[in-house]
Amino acid sequence: MSEVAVTEQPVTCFDEFVASRAAALWRSAWLLTGDNQLAEDLVQTALGKSWPVWERVSANGSFEAYVRRVMYTTYVAWWRRRWNGERPTADLPEPPDLPGTTELRHDLVRALSTLPKGQRAAVVLRYFEDLSEQQTAEILGCSVGTVKSQTARGLAALRASSVLRLEEES
Amino acid sequence: MNDEQRLRDLLSEAVPEAPLNPARAAGARAYAQARRRRRIAIGAATAAVITVVVVPFALVDRGGDRAEPPTTSPEDPAWRWVAFRDVEVQAPAAWRFDYEAIRPDCIIPGEPDGPWTKDVPRAPYVTVGVPSRPVPLIGCFGGPATGGPDPAFGPLPFALWQPFVKLDEARPDLDYPDRKDGEWQYRGWRLTRTTVDQVQVTVLGSPEDPSVASRVFDSVRRVPITTVGCETGSPVQGRRFATPSGPSVPPAHLVGFVAVCEYSRNQGHAGLQGSRRISGKAARELVLAINNAPVGGGPDTPSHCVDDMFGDMAIALRFFSPGEEPDSPLAEAYVYYDWCFGNGIVDSAGKRRLTKANCAPLFTEPPISLWSGQRQVVEVCGPLGAQ
Numbered sequence: 001m002s003e004v005a006v007t008e009q010p011v012t013c014f015d016e017f018v019a020s021r022a023a024a025l026w027r028s029a030w031l032l033t034g035d036n037q038l039a040e041d042l043v044q045t046a047l048g049k050s051w052p053v054w055e056r057v058s059a060n061g062s063f064e065a066y067v068r069r070v071m072y073t074t075y076v077a078w079w080r081r082r083w084n085g086e087r088p089t090a091d092l093p094e095p096p097d098l099p100g101t102t103e104l105r106h107d108l109v110r111a112l113s114t115l116p117k118g119q120r121a122a123v124v125l126r127y128f129e130d131l132s133e134q135q136t137a138e139i140l141g142c143s144v145g146t147v148k149s150q151t152a153r154g155l156a157a158l159r160a161s162s163v164l165r166l167e168e169e170s
Numbered sequence: 171m172n173d174e175q176r177l178r179d180l181l182s183e184a185v186p187e188a189p190l191n192p193a194r195a196a197g198a199r200a201y202a203q204a205r206r207r208r209r210i211a212i213g214a215a216t217a218a219v220i221t222v223v224v225v226p227f228a229l230v231d232r233g234g235d236r237a238e239p240p241t242t243s244p245e246d247p248a249w250r251w252v253a254f255r256d257v258e259v260q261a262p263a264a265w266r267f268d269y270e271a272i273r274p275d276c277i278i279p280g281e282p283d284g285p286w287t288k289d290v291p292r293a294p295y296v297t298v299g300v301p302s303r304p305v306p307l308i309g310c311f312g313g314p315a316t317g318g319p320d321p322a323f324g325p326l327p328f329a330l331w332q333p334f335v336k337l338d339e340a341r342p343d344l345d346y347p348d349r350k351d352g353e354w355q356y357r358g359w360r361l362t363r364t365t366v367d368q369v370q371v372t373v374l375g376s377p378e379d380p381s382v383a384s385r386v387f388d389s390v391r392r393v394p395i396t397t398v399g400c401e402t403g404s405p406v407q408g409r410r411f412a413t414p415s416g417p418s419v420p421p422a423h424l425v426g427f428v429a430v431c432e433y434s435r436n437q438g439h440a441g442l443q444g445s446r447r448i449s450g451k452a453a454r455e456l457v458l459a460i461n462n463a464p465v466g467g468g469p470d471t472p473s474h475c476v477d478d479m480f481g482d483m484a485i486a487l488r489f490f491s492p493g494e495e496p497d498s499p500l501a502e503a504y505v506y507y508d509w510c511f512g513n514g515i516v517d518s519a520g521k522r523r524l525t526k527a528n529c530a531p532l533f534t535e536p537p538i539s540l541w542s543g544q545r546q547v548v549e550v551c552g553p554l555g556a557q
Contacts, residue, residue, distance in 0.1 A: 014198075014199075027186075044198060047195070105186065108181070124181070159173055
């Protein structure tokens with residue numbers, strides 16, 4: 001994309017998009033990475049990859065979906081090739097804001113970290129972003145059948161997790 | 171409540187609030203523009219290299235000895251990639267790294283075992299950059315001004331010639347016969363020099379293998395990341411002491427190999443001088459030694475140096491999982507060793523002290539060698555087993 005071709009209007013709107021939606025993207029990225037800083041890196045990378053097509057993609061109103069797709073596929077490819085720096089620790093770096101929240105967050109990160117990246121992405125899209133199987137398949141670039149199986153396996157693993165007790169105690 | 175709804179509730183409850191400004195539009199645009207410039211630079215550089223390399227050869231009748239052009243991703247075990255700055259070429263894998271004689275002009279023809287011949291390579295070799303060895307500034311009386319057949323070949327006597335590939339700083343300001351681009355022949359030996367931007371590539375091929383120059387020059391390319399795994403320019407080149415971003419040094423069991431990348435500082439872009447890999451068990455031992463080193467950096471002797479200079483050389487270590495691509499390191503660390511303060515191994519988690527176990531292994535083989543330093547640094551970074 002040429003700098004000369006970018007007009008004032010699209011630049012401002014991209015800024016507005018980032019200002020309004022970066023936080024929501026970050027929360028999803030946090031569930032994928034389990035780390036504040038890595039989540040920022042992932043969101044920034046996805047936005048950087050998406051910026052060149054801002055004008056074209058936003059014209060039909062689907063830019064956020066595009067960014068999410070870039071973010072999730074970047075995550076899956078990225079984490080295949082990098083050590084992400086996660087170290088299991090009893091002490092979280094950020095201070096707790098509510099009693100019990102820190103331990104819950106810790107347990108969640110530990111449980112999600114046991115999932116393969118594809119299952120983790122499917123679980124976050126289906127149960128945090130509340131997307132349908134079809135929408136999840138479009139973002140991950142796979143079939144609905146793959147989404148079904150990835151989600152089912154991820155859910156089964158979390159259900160069996162000793163740190164994340166999903167089943168209600170009777 | 172079923173477990174799917176329970177999971178939804180847990181995810182919503184546990185995810186923290188985003189920090190202020192978790193992403194920036196300006197940063198996204200800068201990222202995109204940097205990616206685009208990188209793609210354009212690689213493409214343009216490739217075109218420029220083809221132009222530079224082909225034209226000189228068109229002036230010389232090279233007969234029928236032209237080698238097959240190399241593949242773009244050669245896995246021919248007989249050849250390997252070597253790099254200097256941002257120029258990478260293929261060289262015969264059997265030709266080990268070595269250094270040229272310090273004072274070839276002091277060697278007397280007919281006396282191949284004289285006092286100045288001990289550092290002359292005795293087998294085909296690859297040499298990269300200019301080694302920072304002390305050069306005796308003495309006059310060599312009793313010998314000819316040059317022992318070579320032509321000034322273009324330099325002063326090394328013909329009897330001591332070995333085939334070589336050399337990557338060096340281009341010095342168009344030096345009007346020396348043995349620094350000019352061109353091609354010369356002598357008794358079946360062929361010497362070829364070509365400049366690619368800031369790098370001069372020189373090949374001396376023997377009568378037994380006249381096609382080696384063709385293969386080397388056909389392979390010349392400019393790269394942002396070398397095959398070994400080093401960026402050709404690094405933040406470690408900066409004037410002060412930089413800290414790498416990204417993850418800290420990983421646990422040893424995750425590491426398959428470490429790229430050791432030596433840079434000349436204060437030299438602008440693409441300051442890579444030498445690079446090599448440490449692999450397997452040696453790599454894991456190195457990582458363990460880094461992670462187990464005392465926190466806090468050093469050894470430093472700040473009273474020995476001025477405080478507004480920061481050294482001339484530095485190393486970036488890039489850690490890779492086994493079989494990983496050279497552009498996807500797990501983490502990076504910077505090694506500062508060349509000055510009186512700021513020494514140590516730095517990653518995003520902090521700084522550690524240089525020790526025998528984490529420093530000396532970096533300098534055991536060319537093209538990376540430790541030629542100077544404060545005594546306390548040389549004691550831990552110098553050749554293993556030596557004091």
